[in-house]
Amino acid sequence: MSTVEKTPSQWRVYRSYHSPFDPCSPRTRYFNVPPNVLQPFQTSARKQFAPHEALRKGTLWPEYYSPYPPETRGGEAE
């Protein structure tokens, strides 16, 4: 839980105050920043997935592909 360096760019990590009297052990929190937020307008001449792969992934554009669960989150293998 402590290593957060490997967090992929589509994920942000945050922590919240944890009191010594809190009943459960603390949890690292994550939230997703999908590619549509970072690049909200498509540009031309972008890379494309092969047609069959695009149909499976749900997008033609690698730069708009947002995997979930992410391969790594907070340095842990998912």
Added chain:
Amino acid sequence: MKAIWIYEKKLQYPVRVSKCDPKLAKMLIEQYGGADGELSAALRYLNQRYSIPDKVIGLLTDIGTEEFAHLEMIATMVYKLTKDATPDQLRAAGLADHYVNHGHALFYHDAAGNPWTATYIQAKGDPIADLYEDIAAEEKARATYQWIIDNTDDPDIVDSLRFLREREVVHSLRFREAVEILKEYNSTKKLF
């Protein structure tokens, strides 16, 4: 201004269920009849389209139609997960309340049993307000898919849900682009 569909009798993306897990049906129903579910999405966009500027009507038609394709996929998952379940199994899955009212039928309510209502959606007649609602709806649906994926280890269901989640990402992108198009719209108008 009319919507025309050509119905192909197949799902947008294959739905395979490899694990007998009626509990998952209870969670999936959130995306069927929940506030940020596919029914809300389809009805919201296919209604807003009438009063939105011409340049983005087609976008709302396209995305609204695709939401119905997603609704069919969710329905298929729920049906496959519950069709062979006995009343005992449904009760164990927390679906007794559903069963006494609907038997093995599907119904438009959320995971907590609240029936679908038109108050989940809006058509404000203000293009920016409507598109910003649509963007928010897509992000909320994306998050819902994440939380459902977190609640299952059925690789086949996860495969379909990942696809649906990615489509939310793409739809949000396209609504964001529509906002940019409307900004342009105003500036070109001023030049004339």
